[in-house]
Amino acid sequence: MSAADELVVTVDRARCVGTGLCAATAPGDLTLGADGRALARHRTAALSAELAEAAEMCPVEAIAVLRPATGEQVAPAY
Numbered sequence: 001m002s003a004a005d006e007l008v009v010t011v012d013r014a015r016c017v018g019t020g021l022c023a024a025t026a027p028g029d030l031t032l033g034a035d036g037r038a039l040a041r042h043r044t045a046a047l048s049a050e051l052a053e054a055a056e057m058c059p060v061e062a063i064a065v066l067r068p069a070t071g072e073q074v075a076p077a078y
Contacts, residue, residue: 007068009045009063018036022055028041051065
């Protein structure tokens with residue numbers, strides 16, 4: 001993955017309600033912590049269909065995938 005392809009995955013853990021949909025949808029990128037809330041497995045990731053879907057389906061919009069250079073939100077799409 002080149003630096004241009006790297007995206008930052010953020011999780012607002014205060015907002016997360018721990019449904020686990022994200023970790024089930026994109027297990028390579030997201031997991032649940034000991035407290036049952038989502039965690040990004042890695043600070044950066046390449047956008048995959050699974051990661052985009054996980055961000056899209058979060059019921060409280062706690063997951064965001066951003067371009068680090070510009071701050072543009074890639075997922076969820078608005």
